[in-house]
Amino acid sequence: MPLVRKLGAFVALSGAELAVLEGLRKRRRTFVAGRDLVQQGQSDQAAYILMSGWACSYKDLANGQRQIVDFQVPGDFLGLRSVLLHISDHTIEPVTQIEVTEILKSDLLEAFANTPRLALAIFWAVSRDEAMVVEHLVGIGRRNAAERLAHFLLELGARLTLIGQGSKEGFDCPLTQYLMADALGLSAVHVNRVLRHLREADLLTFHDGRVKFIDYDGLTDFADFDPSYLDQGGPLLV
Amino acid sequence: MPLVRKLGAFVALSGAELAVLEGLRKRRRTFVAGRDLVQQGQSDQAAYILMSGWACSYKDLANGQRQIVDFQVPGDFLGLRSVLLHISDHTIEPVTQIEVTEILKSDLLEAFANTPRLALAIFWAVSRDEAMVVEHLVGIGRRNAAERLAHFLLELGARLTLIGQGSKEGFDCPLTQYLMADALGLSAVHVNRVLRHLREADLLTFHDGRVKFIDYDGLTDFADFDPSYLDQGGPLLV
């Protein structure tokens, strides 16, 4: 289970805690690509754990544009932030067909009260999510298009590597250039051009749903990518 | 105490919980403007509650630029996110002279285990912080300079109103145009021009450390400002 692998990067969970996580397996649901799970403005009573497939969370603006805040890959929480806020501030949309496990708000509060270590693990996951959003903010605010795109793909690669779905060679990527543009604050046209530049610079390729890192170290250097904000340093007892 | 006022927007805290918050009052510290509290790359064992003054959190880039992620006002936590991450991913710098209360990691973990409602309140505060960062991301990614600046000042106004230091008339603002530029992903030159445009459009003025909203509703409309992400709807029992 990707979530266990991910949380394992933070804390070695005990048998009892794993049992609670396993206990969640019951309420499985499937969503097709494009149909929103959670909508901006809605008041939520549930969050989800993504079991398979990719999703994205975004905000709509009055002028019709949208900004994708982050993509979620297996093992990530969906909508966790809006469980405690009175209404959801964003929309969650599956990018591919996805399988999720529903977590009711009540279960979450119970886990908080009864399994403090699990609560800490969830707190860590939220902190890590926030750190990723912060890094995206820095990217959009201060990196140019090429650095931003390279950084973005390196981050996805690192996150997928953690759950065993990527490596320094590359990863399978179901995103369109339009989706990347919405996430990076660029136009799709420009994403296309920048991908060409990166290909011509022998840094990476992106074809047929597959990202290949040609020169991983060169790319890391080019994008000024320091993965420490992903906090994947390995498990540490609290 | 501004923190109690702020958390009160989320949950009515019991006497025992207030006592725990009061118990934190002991380890008070003061910092002068400009001297970092927490540095990027450092491994942290403490967070802080801001009692008075303003601070900002930012990330440095390899090319010498920086991106301010958010400003903190009284009642806000400083460095909470990096308590659980192995190393801090950002720097915190006081904007004015500030007073803080130190919270040791151990105290925080204890509060998590023993006062679950307080833990929830803290969880809420982190979620709200993340929601603000997300809104900044949307602003930088998709709003033009004028909308972005207007939105930014409206957000600060709403946050300060919550702790009794602002209103729809305006608020005292110790920020320089350079600091705003670093937060908004703009150049200081352009911030200056945009402030002039907003003044000439009779929307707001910013002079001598004071923001005055001339036409609050017009400004809200102009910036497409919907404060629901700040989750200041009023207390609700969990």
Added chain:
DNA sequence: ACCACCGGCTGATCTGGATCAGTCCGCCGT
């Protein structure tokens, strides 16, 4: 068999905001 649509890809043109290069004023230190 055809056409509508989506995603990738490209060239030409336009523009918001950066950058450069200053001025002016008030404050602080000596």
Added chain:
DNA sequence: ACGGCGGACTGATCCAGATCAGCCGGTGGT
């Protein structure tokens, strides 16, 4: 009393990336 400095403010120029307009190939619907 003087120089240095930080912050507000301005005009001129430049450029990264948006926008517009269009082509191409695959695929799904009828």
